[in-house]
Amino acid sequence: MNKLIMALGVGVALAFFTLTSHADDYSEQALKDADMIAGEQTWQQYCAFCHTAGEGQADISGPNLHQLFKRQVGTKPGFAYSDALKKESRNWTPELFAAYVQDPGAVIPGNIMPAVNIPADKVLPLTAYVLRSSGSVDWDQAKTATLATGGLDAELQSSSPEFWALYMNNTVKFTIPYEDSSYSFVAYFNDDGTITGNNRGLTGIWRMRDKRHFCFAIQRIGVHPYEWMHCVRPKVDANMVFGEVAEVITPVKGFDDFKVDVTFIEDRFHPLEGDAHPDYWTFLFNNTMRYEIKVNGEVVIVSARFSPDNTIDSAEGISGKWRTEGENGEKDRMCYNFSGVPGVDGDLSECFALVLMFNPRVGARWPARFSQGNTYWAEVFEGRE
Numbered sequence: 020m021n022k023l024i025m026a027l028g029v030g031v032a033l034a035f036f037t038l039t040s041h042a043d044d045y046s047e048q049a050l051k052d053a054d055m056i057a058g059e060q061t062w063q064q065y066c067a068f069c070h071t072a073g074e075g076q077a078d079i080s081g082p083n084l085h086q087l088f089k090r091q092v093g094t095k096p097g098f099a100y101s102d103a104l105k106k107e108s109r110n111w112t113p114e115l116f117a118a119y120v121q122d123p124g125a126v127i128p129g130n131i132m133p134a135v136n137i138p139a140d141k142v143l144p145l146t147a148y149v150l151r152s153s154g155s156v157d158w159d160q161a162k163t164a165t166l167a168t169g170g171l172d173a174e175l176q177s178s179s180p181e182f183w184a185l186y187m188n189n190t191v192k193f194t195i196p197y198e199d200s201s202y203s204f205v206a207y208f209n210d211d212g213t214i215t216g217n218n219r220g221l222t223g224i225w226r227m228r229d230k231r232h233f234c235f236a237i238q239r240i241g242v243h244p245y246e247w248m249h250c251v252r253p254k255v256d257a258n259m260v261f262g263e264v265a266e267v268i269t270p271v272k273g274f275d276d277f278k279v280d281v282t283f284i285e286d287r288f289h290p291l292e293g294d295a296h297p298d299y300w301t302f303l304f305n306n307t308m309r310y311e312i313k314v315n316g317e318v319v320i321v322s323a324r325f326s327p328d329n330t331i332d333s334a335e336g337i338s339g340k341w342r343t344e345g346e347n348g349e350k351d352r353m354c355y356n357f358s359g360v361p362g363v364d365g366d367l368s369e370c371f372a373l374v375l376m377f378n379p380r381v382g383a384r385w386p387a388r389f390s391q392g393n394t395y396w397a398e399v400f401e402g403r404e
């Protein structure tokens with residue numbers, strides 16, 4: 020469980036006051052009659068940032084709540100609960116749920132879910148909504164979902180069409196400080212409320228917090244801090260230029276020196292070579308990959324230059340070709356071959372996962388092996404002769 024996103028979650032949840040809890044009636048009838056729209060809105064506004072409820076959906080910073088009311092507290096397989104939840108032996112009931120969401124720390128001391136302060140009159144509708152949407156009851160079909168993101172988000176498309184198009188049709192590149200340089204990755208905001216990216220495993224969600232806040236949480240970023248959350252006003256800055264830093268955000272409260280550059284890149288580029296770092300290709304085409312290849316106990320140097328037209332040449336006269344490939348049109352591997360390496364019969368070739376091309380940098384040096392068995396060291400040299 021990442022403390023950072025939880026701390027951020029506290030900031031994101033609307034800080035209204037919790038009224039003392041109503042002596043609500045949690046009978047089946049009361050739950051069946053509860054206002055499902057209010058329930059769904061409450062869920063979207065206060066819970067969906069951290070939880071999913073559908074079958075097979077991912078844990079976010081909180082566990083997936085599928086069939087919550089059919090199980091004991093703290094038992095969603097694979098989720099790293101606090102000791103407090105792990106030790107708890109009660110089963111989830113509507114009453115326990117209602118009490119917990121209003122004051123998690125008091126109901127299960129030591130739990131790590133922050134208090135989210137939902138209005139007291141929304142607790143019953145929320146409970147009814149989660150009962151249904153988590154598939155814990157089969158009373159009727161839950162209100163059919165609009166876009167997976169629900170009410171406020173569905174409006175965004177018509178209320179802020181430019182903003183919608185900017186995020187849904189283009190690529191958002193984030194650059195964060197990393198060691199003494201920087202690290203970039205790109206994210207695609209999808210119209211079903213999810214965020215995916217060029218780095219395998221990157222996930223996220225976006226939601227409207229209210230009509231004026233477009234919020235997103237990104238997780239499983241390749242480097243620390245691995246996740247964060249941020250909200251912006253849903254409008255497009257008139258000075259925004261594709262390819263240039265549009266905004267600098269400081270998404271982590273209390274870490275004002277942790278600045279993230281946000282750059283919009285027109286279109287969804289490299290949909291095929293999706294796993295590589297967004298700058299990988301420019302990098303590859305402008306620098307030299309110097310190979311020290313073991314051939315019959317000797318080292319042969321190949322200073323390879325990869326070009327956009329899929330060819331490779333080298334200062335030593337070696338030539339080759341490269342291509343990307345992968346299943347289902349997802350070209351997530353790069354393959355290449357060298358022809359004419361002295362002492363080698365035929366070609367040397369290999370394929371590697373583009374996800375490895377994450378932080379291309381001059382000076383990077385790594386050992387590997389061609390399919391033919393020859394080992395090599397490769398090193399990146401700046402520029403081309």
Ligand code: HEC
Binds near residue numbers: 020028065129133
């Ligand atoms: C900032 C993130 C965050 C928000 C917002 C949040 N939760 Fe949680 N929730 C968690 C975490 C983390 C846990 C696990 C707590 C632990 O292990 O102590 C959790 C646990 C739970 C559990 C126990 C699940 C189980 O498997 O036993 C329930 C139920 C729950 N949350 C419901 C809600 C509801 C309903 C809302 C909205 C009112 C909400 N949560 C909002 C992070 C969040």
